[in-house]
Amino acid sequence: MLVDKGQGSRELKLESISVDVVVVGGGLSGVSAALAAARSGASVVLVQDRPVLGGNASSEVRLWVLGATSHMGNNNRWAREGGILDEILIENLYRNREGNPLILDTILLEKVYAEDNIRLLLNTCVHEVQMEDEQQVGSVMAFCSQNQTRYSLQGAQFVDASGDGILGFLAGAAFRMGAESREEFGEPFAPSSEYGELLGHSIYFYTKDAGVPVRYHAPSFALQDITTIPRFRSFNAKDHGCKLWWIEYGGRLDTIHDSERIKWELWRIVYGVWHHIKNSGQFPEAETLTLEWVGTIPGKRESRRFEGDYMLRQQDVVEQRVHEDVVAFGGWSIDLHPGDGVYSPLPGCNQWHSKGIYGIPYRCLYSRNISNLFMAGRLISASHVAFGSTRVMATGSAVGQAVGTAAAICVREGLMPRDLLDASRMSRLQQSLLQSGVFLPGVRRNDKDDISASARLQASSSLTFTGFPQDGDWQVLDCSVAQMVPVHAGRFPGVTFELQTSADTDLTVQWRMSDRPDNQTPEIILHEQAFSLKAGVCQLFFECNLTLQDDRYLYLVLLRNESVSVPISNMRVSGILSLYNHINVAVSNYGRQSPPEGIGFDAFEFWCPRRRPGGRNLAITLNNGVPVFGSENLRNGVDRPHVMPNAWVADPEDPSPFIRLEWDEPQLIGSIELCFDNDFDHPLESVLMGHPEDRMPFCVHDLTVSDDRGNAIACLRDNHETVRYIHLTEPVETRTLTIALSHPSADVPAALFAVRCFKP
Numbered sequence: 001m002l003v004d005k006g007q008g009s010r011e012l013k014l015e016s017i018s019v020d021v022v023v024v025g026g027g028l029s030g031v032s033a034a035l036a037a038a039r040s041g042a043s044v045v046l047v048q049d050r051p052v053l054g055g056n057a058s059s060e061v062r063l064w065v066l067g068a069t070s071h072m073g074n075n076n077r078w079a080r081e082g083g084i085l086d087e088i089l090i091e092n093l094y095r096n097r098e099g100n101p102l103i104l105d106t107i108l109l110e111k112v113y114a115e116d117n118i119r120l121l122l123n124t125c126v127h128e129v130q131m132e133d134e135q136q137v138g139s140v141m142a143f144c145s146q147n148q149t150r151y152s153l154q155g156a157q158f159v160d161a162s163g164d165g166i167l168g169f170l171a172g173a174a175f176r177m178g179a180e181s182r183e184e185f186g187e188p189f190a191p192s193s194e195y196g197e198l199l200g201h202s203i204y205f206y207t208k209d210a211g212v213p214v215r216y217h218a219p220s221f222a223l224q225d226i227t228t229i230p231r232f233r234s235f236n237a238k239d240h241g242c243k244l245w246w247i248e249y250g251g252r253l254d255t256i257h258d259s260e261r262i263k264w265e266l267w268r269i270v271y272g273v274w275h276h277i278k279n280s281g282q283f284p285e286a287e288t289l290t291l292e293w294v295g296t297i298p299g300k301r302e303s304r305r306f307e308g309d310y311m312l313r314q315q316d317v318v319e320q321r322v323h324e325d326v327v328a329f330g331g332w333s334i335d336l337h338p339g340d341g342v343y344s345p346l347p348g349c350n351q352w353h354s355k356g357i358y359g360i361p362y363r364c365l366y367s368r369n370i371s372n373l374f375m376a377g378r379l380i381s382a383s384h385v386a387f388g389s390t391r392v393m394a395t396g397s398a399v400g401q402a403v404g405t406a407a408a409i410c411v412r413e414g415l416m417p418r419d420l421l422d423a424s425r426m427s428r429l430q431q432s433l434l435q436s437g438v439f440l441p442g443v444r445r446n447d448k449d450d451i452s453a454s455a456r457l458q459a460s461s462s463l464t465f466t467g468f469p470q471d472g473d474w475q476v477l478d479c480s481v482a483q484m485v486p487v488h489a490g491r492f493p494g495v496t497f498e499l500q501t502s503a504d505t506d507l508t509v510q511w512r513m514s515d516r517p518d519n520q521t522p523e524i525i526l527h528e529q530a531f532s533l534k535a536g537v538c539q540l541f542f543e544c545n546l547t548l549q550d551d552r553y554l555y556l557v558l559l560r561n562e563s564v565s566v567p568i569s570n571m572r573v574s575g576i577l578s579l580y581n582h583i584n585v586a587v588s589n590y591g592r593q594s595p596p597e598g599i600g601f602d603a604f605e606f607w608c609p610r611r612r613p614g615g616r617n618l619a620i621t622l623n624n625g626v627p628v629f630g631s632e633n634l635r636n637g638v639d640r641p642h643v644m645p646n647a648w649v650a651d652p653e654d655p656s657p658f659i660r661l662e663w664d665e666p667q668l669i670g671s672i673e674l675c676f677d678n679d680f681d682h683p684l685e686s687v688l689m690g691h692p693e694d695r696m697p698f699c700v701h702d703l704t705v706s707d708d709r710g711n712a713i714a715c716l717r718d719n720h721e722t723v724r725y726i727h728l729t730e731p732v733e734t735r736t737l738t739i740a741l742s743h744p745s746a747d748v749p750a751a752l753f754a755v756r757c758f759k760p
């Protein structure tokens, strides 16, 4: 028993922790930074002031994680972020296809808990910084009210992933808050102060059907007059969660120091909106609905942005400018909001897309004046306009992974963040990121120690793409449709397909391509033909005499004609999609982007896939098959479709697909890396929005690796992950490695992006 007589002074317990990397903030960017640093061999402390991880993605706020795929509503194909973010979202899909935010919490906690190199401090708030000297952080102080303990956290490198930038602020790092003028970076989209210079906070609510009538008495502080919200007619009894992202407030206030005030106003609005839905009499369908959950922590969008050696700007995003030091990519639209938020008569957001993804340079990820301070998440070095795109969580996670990996390299080699700008060090950082599953536009993976490079590759079969069988339904051409066709340089293939017409009509068919081979905005019409069709079923042959200069995707476009139906195939193949010139208002896609003059965005059409279980390919036949799925793709250094499919795909008729690597001399093999197709086109929204499947239809589930004596040395069963590293318990000496895999389903042939082998 402890008896304290109340004599003498008392002090809180103080624990001193010394690590290589201190990460402040446990949102997705901080989690990714901590995981990346720890997996790269650094000891890490991750400090999060709330009870769970995830920041705005956690069950406390409940935002769905999004990034370059933009709900599949823009032209960024196969643009889901790889690496840690992919690992999290694929696991979330597998365990939680319904999108329950509590399950995502557990996945993030599990990932961090599983790393021996991470000490996680939850409910622990960083509030003080001690500097080693004027330019270098020495330690941070944090406090956990749950265990009444103060922590002194010393590190060599520090990562500020706290959203509001508590660490950078206290350390004296240069920062900004509010919007730049148009002149500063020559950004035509820079907003006026009349529109608003800061994005506000939001609070969400969830509802559920109790099955019996439920009364609702609003708290006295609830908003009484719903008409003070100019768009109040948009409320309905159905929408909840992040669909109501536009319940936003605080963009005219100090989004840090006025945060509690903003939260109260948001509570006032949320309870007022619910009062309106339950008690105005306008929503009889709400009679049995009850509030299930209301956020207690506002989701914060914007506050401080810190200055790095470079500030990303609108032109980098729109023109997809190339940076030698690219370490992450973005692709969400530039998405700014009116400062008055929900009280503004203006639309809740002003979103403009680029034609493709853009690279994020490393120079945006460390402070320009504090030598050992990295930044991750929404506070990176970007102008207010560019921040409108980089701020989303999947992009924040990609940035976090880059920062964590860089911090570990700095620790290992006794360097400071800026030192990694040296070309050979930058190349090592980029290669480390690629090795952990990240995709970087314009950078190929090149493992010097991958011994698969010296092997002869043999495949049981490789699909020569001749089109898709006509084994599905007919689909009315109520919207223009494009079938992507990957082709090598040379003559265009001729295409045959059937059509059903309900009346005599004219149909326009086109070949299109994208201006840049690495984009999927099919803006260039290469050849067009109008066909006069008689009512009934007919067969069309579409050809042209053009030749292509480079390998790339072509788009076979059938323009909208509601008298025509096109045949659909049930077959799906890695790296091929059908696209629709349709509308997705959730991301300001109205079929065509037509920006007003002078705001610095391109006009172009949107061509996007439909979500599964829809989104099937058109049944077409190519007169000359295109051999784009050969086994040489397995070692081309690109592990997702980009410019070309980059996948080895087996022939669907192959009863026992396999890949064999054969060397002249026996090799000692310690580990094998396999990259599967987990459909990087799918955004995998993490909460609220359910998905029709719990694993990606292209992902190989079962696989056996055998040595030259036919001994199975490794097996994967029921796989759902994107990258599998097989570490053999005993190294194996063998002249051949045979990887036998099963087709994922009768409609999807087996595919792999990469096989890599390493000595022990």
Ligand SMILES: Cc1cc2nc3c(=O)[nH]c(=O)nc-3n(C[C@H](O)[C@H](O)[C@H](O)COP(=O)(O)OP(=O)(O)OC[C@H]3O[C@@H](n4cnc5c(N)ncnc54)[C@H](O)[C@@H]3O)c2cc1C
Pocket: 024, 025, 026, 027, 028, 029, 030, 047, 048, 049, 050, 054, 055, 056, 057, 063, 064, 065, 066, 067, 124, 125, 126, 127, 161, 162, 163, 164, 166, 200, 201, 202, 203, 242, 245, 298, 299, 300, 301, 376, 377, 378, 379, 391, 392, 393, 394, 396
């Ligand atoms: C309403 C709303 C809608 C949005 N819509 C989307 C969307 O649909 N999809 C999308 O991807 N993004 C969306 N965003 C943007 C996105 O949520 C944020 O930009 C993103 O969360 C930023 O990530 P982060 O890791 O920098 O910050 P956060 O997610 O905020 O994480 C920072 C973490 O640091 C912690 N922290 C702060 N201070 C301290 C301290 N002193 N000590 C310790 N820990 C601290 C915080 O508790 C928090 O958990 C939206 C934002 C809002 C508010």
